[in-house]
Amino acid sequence: MQRFGLSQFADAFAKKAADTDYSRFAGLRDVTSEDIRAAAEVLWQRITHSGGDPEEFSKRITGMDVVETLKAKVEHYQDDNHLVSVNYEGYWDWTDKLGLSFGLLEQMQRELSRKYLTEKRSEGFDTVDNRYGIWLFRFEG
Incomplete structure (x- = not known):
């Protein structure tokens, strides 16, 4: 059995992002695929540092999770x-x-x-x- 990792979490996040209309927010119209992967990585970090289970979270990622994480980006x-x-x-x-x-x-x-x-x-x-x-x-x- 393959261990669930950041790559799988990022794939689940990217899939949810593709189904989310985040571009309706003015500050999110220039989001790149690299921004989405970075947002997934930071969310992964936050979940694991708080003792959460990223695999469980990946099963219930919402469009709001995607939007809120992308909105949190302040510098690149x-x-x-x-x-x-x-x-x-x-x-x-x-x-x-x-x-x-x-x-x-x-x-x-x-x-x-x-x-x-x-x-x-x-x-x-x-x-x-x-x-x-x-x-x-x-x-x-």
Whole structure:
């Protein structure tokens, strides 16, 4: 028997999203398939961290679950480079002046990104960081 995991949960979430008219909400008209997968991942995290059963939840995902999770998305970055460029103004000008190596620049980006996400989590944001990008979610209540 295959163990129920994030991939199966994300598939169930995506299937429900396909059946949900979330685009009727102005802020959700530009939702991508990657946003839907990130929303599924953050919902999975919230369920598992609270001791819930994601497999059971996947059987009863509602359109409102999809909408509320997608509405909780507040930021999206393509990668560490994008996050650092947006949130650390002047970073590239400063590093260009120093003539740092590519490897060191990558290491600095990862560290700044990690620091930023840690700060956001301490402020109550949920984060998803995967090969498709970096997302921050903020749930009400």
